Every structure is written in C-alpha cells, then in structure tokens.
Amino acid sequence: MTKLPASGLSLGIDIGGSKTHGILLDAEGTRLAEAVRPTLTGPEGVVATAVAVVTECLGQSTAPDGAVSIGIGIPGQVDPATGVVRTAVNLGISELDLGARLSAALGVPVTIDNDVKAAALGAANHLGVADGDLAYLNFGTGVAAAAVVRGRLVRGHGNLAGEIGHIPVDPAGERCHCGQRGCLEVLAGGGRIAARLAALGTGITLGTLVQAAAAGDPGAVAEAQRLCTGIALAVQLVVLTQGSERVVLGGGVIHTAPGLVPLVQQVLVARASESEFLASLHLADRISVIPVDYPVAAIGAALVGLRRTQALQLAPIG
Numbered sequence: 422m423t424k425l426p427a428s429g430l431s432l433g434i435d436i437g438g439s440k441t442h443g444i445l446l447d448a449e450g451t452r453l454a455e456a457v458r459p460t461l462t463g464p465e466g467v468v469a470t471a472v473a474v475v476t477e478c479l480g481q482s483t484a485p486d487g488a489v490s491i492g493i494g495i496p497g498q499v500d501p502a503t504g505v506v507r508t509a510v511n512l513g514i515s516e517l518d519l520g521a522r523l524s525a526a527l528g529v530p531v532t533i534d535n536d537v538k539a540a541a542l543g544a545a546n547h548l549g550v551a552d553g554d555l556a557y558l559n560f561g562t563g564v565a566a567a568a569v570v571r572g573r574l575v576r577g578h579g580n581l582a583g584e585i586g587h588i589p590v591d592p593a594g595e596r597c598h599c600g601q602r603g604c605l606e607v608l609a610g611g612g613r614i615a616a617r618l619a620a621l622g623t624g625i626t627l628g629t630l631v632q633a634a635a636a637g638d639p640g641a642v643a644e645a646q647r648l649c650t651g652i653a654l655a656v657q658l659v660v661l662t663q664g665s666e667r668v669v670l671g672g673g674v675i676h677t678a679p680g681l682v683p684l685v686q687q688v689l690v691a692r693a694s695e696s697e698f699l700a701s702l703h704l705a706d707r708i709s710v711i712p713v714d715y716p717v718a719a720i721g722a723a724l725v726g727l728r729r730t731q732a733l734q735l736a737p738i739g
Contacts, residue, residue, distance in 0.1 A: 429448060429489065429490065430445060430446065430447060430448075430453070430482075430489045430490070431445070431446045431447075431489070431490050431492070431723040431724070431726060431727045432444070432445045432446075432475060432478055432479070432489050432490070432491045432492070432723060432726065433446070433491075433492050433493075433494070433539070433718075433719045433720055433721065433722030433723025433724070433725070433726065434471055434474055434475065434491070434492070434493045434494070434719065434722055435494045435536060435539070435540075435716065435718035435719040435721075435722055436460060436467060436470070436471060436493060436494065436495040436496075436512070436536070437460060437496070437536070437718075438460065438462075438496070438511035438512060438562065439459065439460060440457055440458065440459055440460055441457070441458050441459075441460045441470045441471060441474050442455075442456075442457050442474075442716055442718070442719045443455065443456045443457075443474035443475060443477070443478045443719060444478070444716055444719040444720060444723065445478045445479065445481070445482055445489075446720070446723055450546075450720075453481070453482045453483075454477075454478040454479070454480075454481035454482045455478065455481075455716075456474045456477035456478050456481070457474075458470055458473055458474055458477075460512065462511075462512050462513040463512075463513040463514070464513075464514055464517045464522075466513070467495075467512055467514065467517065467519070468517075468519070468522050468523065468526065471493065471519075471523055472523065472526050472527065475491065475523075475527060489529065490532075490723075490726040490727045490729070490730040491523075491527065491529060491530070491531045491532070491726045492531075492532045492533075492534065492539065492722040492723055492724065492725035492726025492727065492729070493519065493520075493523065493531060493532065493533045493534070493722055493725075493726075494534055494535065494536035494537075494538075494539030494540065494718050494719070494721060494722035494725065495509060495512070495519065495533065495534075495535070495536055496509050496511060496512065496535070496536050496537075497509030497510075497512070497514060497535070498535075498579065498580065498581070499533055499534055499535045499580055500579075500580060501532065501533060501534045501535075501576075501580060501725075503518070503520065504518060504519055504520015504521060504523075504524075504531070504532070504533040505517070505518050505519070505520070505533075506519045506533065511562065519531075519533050520532065520533045530729075530730075531726070532725050532726045532728075532729040532730075533725075534580075534722070534725045535567070535580060535583075536718050536722075537557065537559045537565045537566065537567045537583060537718075538567040538574050538576075538580075538583065538721075538725075539718055539721035539722045539724070539725050540557055540559060540567065540671060540717045540718040540721045541555070541556075541557035541567035541568065541569050541574065541669075541721065542569065542574065542721040542724040542725065542728075543711075543715075543716075543717035543718060543719070543720040543721030543722075543724065544557045544669040544671065544709075544711055544717050544721070545569050545572070546720065546721070546724060547711060547715055547717065547720070548667065548669070548709065550667070551572055552571060552572035553569070553571070553572065553666065553667075554568075554569060554570050554571065554663075554664070554665055554666045554667070555568070555569050555665055555666060555667040555668070555669055556568045556569075556659035556660070556663050556665035556667070556668050556669070557569075557669045557671060558652075558655050558656065558659065558668060558669065558670050558671070558672075559671050559672040560609055560610070560611065560652065560655075560670070560671075560672040560673070560674035560675050561610075561611055561672040561673045561674065562610060562611045562612045562673075563586050563606050563610045563611075563612070564585065564586030564605050564606045564609050564610050564651075564655065565583055565584060565585065565586050566583040566584075566585045566655065566658075566659050567582075567583045568582070568583065568659065568663040568665060570663070575663065585605055585655060585658055585659070586604060586605050586606035586610065587599045587601065587604050587605070587606060588604065588605050588658070589601045589602060589603045589604050589605075590603055590604070590605050590608065590651075590654055591603030591607075591608070594607055594608075595607050595613070605651055605654060605655060605658075608647055608648065608650065608651030608654070609648055609651030609652050609655065609674065610674075611627070611672075611673055611674045611677075614627055614644070614648060614674065615627065617644055617647075618630065618640075618644060621640040621641075621644075623638065623640060623641075625638065625640065625641050625644075627674065627677045627678050628677050628678065628679070630644060630645055630648075630678055630681075631645060631678055631679060631680035631681055631684065632679075632680070635680075645681075645684065648674075648678075648681070649681070649684045649685045649687075649688045650688060652670070652681075652685045652688075653685050653688040653689050653692070653704075656668050656670075656685070656689065656704055656707070656708065657689070657692075657699075657702075657704055660702060660704060660707065665707070666707065667707055667708075667709055668704075668707045668708050668709070669708075669709045669710070669711060670682060670685075670708060670709070670710050670711075671710070671711050671717055675710060676713040682708065682710055685705075685708070686705040686708060687705075689704040689705040690705050692704075693705070
C-alpha cells in the first residue's frame with residue numbers, strides 16, 4: 422500500500438447499504454485493525470453502526486494511544502463542510518447531520534464525504550498518483566463517478582459533480598427511478614442488471630453473464646452488450662468532460678462479473694476503429710481496475726479525515 426501523507430493513525434469508515442466497513446491505518450498505510458458490520462438503516466441505525474465499527478477498530482488496535490483522524494464515506498448528497506447527508510435513499514435517510522452526531526458520540530471531530538469521492542482518493546493513493554489526475558467510476562446498485570485533478574477532488578456546486586448515472590443516453594429507454602428515461606444507470610446499474618437477468622428465467626447471474634454470453638446464450642449476449650455499452654459510454658464521458666489520464670473502474674458490478682472489463686475495452690477499441698478522434702484518445706488503455714481485496718472506499722474515507730485534520734492543523738488560530 423502507498424504510504425499515507427501524514428503521521429498518526431487514520432480511521433476510515435465506508436457506510437454502504439448492506440454493510441459498513443472500517444479500517445484503521447498507521448502512517449505507513451499498514452492496516453492495524455478492520456471491522457465489518459451489517460448497516461442498520463435509518464438515521465439512528467446508521468449512527469449506531471458507525472459508532473460500533475469505530476469502537477471495534479480502536480479496540481482491536483495495539484498501537485500506542487494518540488490522535489486519530491476519522492473520515493466517513495456515505496452515499497447521498499453530502500456537504501463535506503457541514504457533515505450533513507441528504508437523500509441517501511438506500512439508507513433510509515432524507516437528512517442527517519451525521520458529522521455532528523458522530524463527533525458528539527465519539528468525542529473527536531469526524532469528517533463526512535460522499536462515498537464515491539472518498540473512493541477516488543483511495544484509488545489515487547493505491548495507484549501512487551495521489552497528486553495526479555484520474556476518474557473513478559463506481560458501478561454498484563447505481564452508477565456514479567468522481568474525478569481527482571492534481572490531487573484535488575472535483576466537487577461542483579453542492580458537491581454534485583460526478584452524478585453521471587442520471588445522464589440520459591437513450592431517450593427511448595426504460596424509466597429510471599430519478600424519473601428520466603434511458604439513464605446511464607438503467608444500462609449499467611447493478612439493480613437493473615439483476616432485474617433483467619432474473620426476467621430471462623435462465624438462471625444466469627451477473628457472475629455467470631460473461632461466460633453465458635461467450636457460450637452463445639441470446640439473452641446473455643444482449644445483456645452483456647447492453648452492460649458493456651453503458652460502461653464504455655461512462656469511460657468516454659469522464660475522459661471527454663474531465664480529460665482524466667486514468668479511469669479506474671470499481672464497484673460490485675465490475676468485481677462480480679469476471680471477464681467484463683476486457684469486453685468493455687473491446688467496445689472502446691471497436692469505436693476507435695470508426696473514429697480518428699476516438700482513436701487518438703486511447704480510451705481502452707486508460708482503464709485500470711482496483712483489486713477486489715483492496716478496500717478503496719474505506720481507505721479513501723481515512724484520507725478524507727486525514728486531509729481535513731491536516732487542513733485544520735495548518736489553519737491560523739484566532
């Protein structure tokens with residue numbers, strides 16, 4: 422693991438719809454402790470789960486007592502300045518002042534950020550380009566992106582930058598839960614993929630999709646083409662809008678479907694063969710995949726907390 426740019430201990434918590442993953446790191450990036458618990462939903466459940474994971478991680482550690490920076494990554498619209506989380510639908514949260522709640526419960530400042538933005542920092546750290554440029558594309562239940570430019574997250578107004586899952590790419594497509602039709606999330610979001618595969622009635626799952634498509638199953642072929650098209654569109658989109666030197670793919674869809682990424686690269690190569698402009702971008706060559714055993718979101722959350730702590734330490738007092 423790449424050395425983290427600070428001294429002291431860093432604790433990162435990735436709050437997901439089904440599980441909450443915490444990891445405690447030292448200044449060298451060594452994992453000192455790790456804890457995973459099912460996420461209890463609703464405001465009280467999320468707070469209780471996060472506190473339990475923090476307590477478990479600190480209880481496992483044999484490192485000397487000292488200052489610990491704590492960062493949290495969570496889905497939804499997050500204001501990193503205030504720690505307020507809004508519309509985290511899968512967690513049953515309409516609005517929650519998570520930063521203040523956790524800071525009061527734990528007795529130390531806690532920094533909150535969007536989970537995909539935190540994961541982008543984790544990806545940059547893993548690839549050794551913490552001061553470089555990359556886009557992180559997360560294909561989970563939904564689809565979202567985050568960009569790092571010269572080591573800094575691209576946030577946009579309201580921290581909204583990166584919500585590419587709700588860009589409509591097929592006006593005649595299925596309706597998205599956001600109310601639009603043919604969103605990128607409809608093509609490549611895990612929830613929609615699972616529903617379409619179940620409707621086939623053939624027992625094909627995301628884990629067997631690529632194999633079934635290679636064997637010629639017509640339903641699998643159609644779904645694999647739809648999925649790869651969606652992911653390829655997302656890659657092209659972030660490169661054209663952000664100019665990202667690297668595009669890192671992550672999330673449950675990517676890690677559950679063996680052989681999927683090479684198919685996406687084939688789609689990009691095929692498009693490049695018909696467009697001199699696309700060929701000049703070398704889109705397929707920009708793709709990286711974070712190993713499934715690397716907790717990119719939890720480590721990114723640790724970096725979120727660490728960066729905030731460093732900024733406060735450097736800020737003038739009084």
